[in-house]
Amino acid sequence: MKIAVLDVGSVAAKLELLECRPGVPPVMTRIVRVSTRLAEFTTRDGEILPDGLERVAEAVRRCVVAAGELRVTALLAYATSAVRDAVNQEAASSRIREHSGVELAFLRPEDEARLSYFAAHRWFGWSCEQLTLIDIGGGTMELALGETEEPSLAASLPLGAARLTREFLADSPSVPKTELLTAHVREVLERALRGPRRRLTGSTRFVGASKILTQLCRLASGTGPGREPRPLLRADLRRWIPPLARLDPKHRAVLPGVSSSRSAQILAGAVVAETAMSLLDSDRLDICPWGLRDAILLRLADAHRLVPDLVEQWTEEDELARVLGVSLPVVSPTVVGAPRRSMEAAGSMTLSIRHGAEHAGRVTE
Known part of the structure; x- marks a missing residue:
């Protein structure tokens, strides 16, 4: 039994696999990542340009082919x-539906916050009496x-790094x-917090869970993607925001730990x-x-441990929603693996495949 979760975001479409076999613990493995770079193809008003529509549709199609x-x-x-x-x-x-046959679901922002918190709490375990999650x-x-x-509070705010970059830093950067x-972010957060x-x-433990925060950590410590980042200090952020x-x-992308796909957004983050x-x-964080995708896989793994053949019994979407805590329909098996074009159709798009069971490992994105 192989279950895949496909997450389509502003930087990439990412497919991750959960493999369940009788008598063996479920194995979660990063399988494929296809670049979308939607942030570069979205206007200040929030419209995805035609080239962006083509990129994201092709990225989803490639992931469905891989599945x-x-x-x-x-x-x-x-x-x-x-x-x-x-x-x-x-x-x-x-x-996306025309290219891949897949009807993407959309989670409520509050559910994304709740699931991301679940993943962070599972990662750090019961060692923290209280956990506060920040996910940018x-x-x-x-x-x-x-x-x-389960968090006692979960909220989503319109303070994403790509969104703020479009709205405030679209042209050349400046102090x-x-x-x-900074004034806008503070105004929004003062009300929300x-x-x-x-x-x-x-005794609360502050946790950060996003690629932006991971890359800021690596920037502050001067390490690349091959090493786990140390905690991110507020002093580090104050030191790095001015430069x-x-x-x-283009020049941020040559800094240690910063990828070209997030170099435009890292200041806002x-x-x-x-x-x-x-x-x-x-x-410190x-x-x-x-993150979110991992939380879904973790809940599926939990369900499999309790009832090994539960996945085969999922005939109703409300049963899956009960397991996951969110409404997320299953793509029909007849759709998976039914490509309309070859994998080479969009040659300039970045495709990376990662095999192995080291689930905590991540590719710099």
């Missing part, structure tokens, strides 16, 4: 804010806190533009992280390599 070649039994496919919140979301969904994506920032695997961005701040205890504001994305940490009175 078919791997003989995936069931595929769960969803898109995050980059497609969900686009003003031409219907056109994007239609183009392309379109939104997720915030969640709690004491158990005045960064100051305007009034309630959460009152719930914090002195990042003076560099254009740093501003959001530093402002949130300041308002929450946090001096421990970095969690697991």
Whole structure:
């Protein structure tokens, strides 16, 4: 039994596999990543340009082809804010459906926050009495806190790094533009964090879970993608925001730990992280390599351990929703592996395949 989860985001479409066999613990493996770079093909008003529509549709198609070649039994496919919140979301969904036969699902932003928190809590275990999660994506920032695997508070804010870059830093970077961005972020967060701040205890563990935060960690420590990042310090962010504001994305991309796909967004991500940490009175963020996609796979693995043949019994979507905690339809097996064009059709798009059972490992993105 092989179950795949496809996550379509602003930087890439990422397919991850859960392999379940009788008598053997489920194995989660990163399988394929195809570049979308939707942030570069989205206007300030939030419209995905024609080239962006083609890229994301082709990326999904390639992942569906890979799922078919791997003989995936069931595929769960969803898109995050980059497609969900686009003003031409219907056109994007239609183009993806035409290319791949897949109807992407859209999770509620609050559910994304809740699931990301679940993954972080599972990663750090019960060693923390209270966990506060900050997850800075392309379109939104997720915030969640709690004491158990289910958060007592989960919220999503329009403070994603790609969104803020489009709105405030679309032209050449500058210190005045960064100051305007910082003022906006602080205004939004001051309103949003009034309630959460009152719930914090002195023993809370602050956790960051996003590629932007991981790359900021590596930038601060001067390490590349081959080493696990150390905690991200607020002092690091304060130190790096001014030089990042003076560099254009091309020059940021040569800095240690910063990928070309996120070099334009990393300044906005740093501003959001530093402002949130300041308002929450946090001096450090421990970095969690697991996120939304991992949370879905973890819940599927939990269900398999309890009832090994449960997946085969899923005939109703409400049963799957009960297991996952969100509504996420299963793509029909007849769709998986039914490509309309060859894998070489969009030759310039980045395709990377990773095999092995080291689930915590990540490719720099």
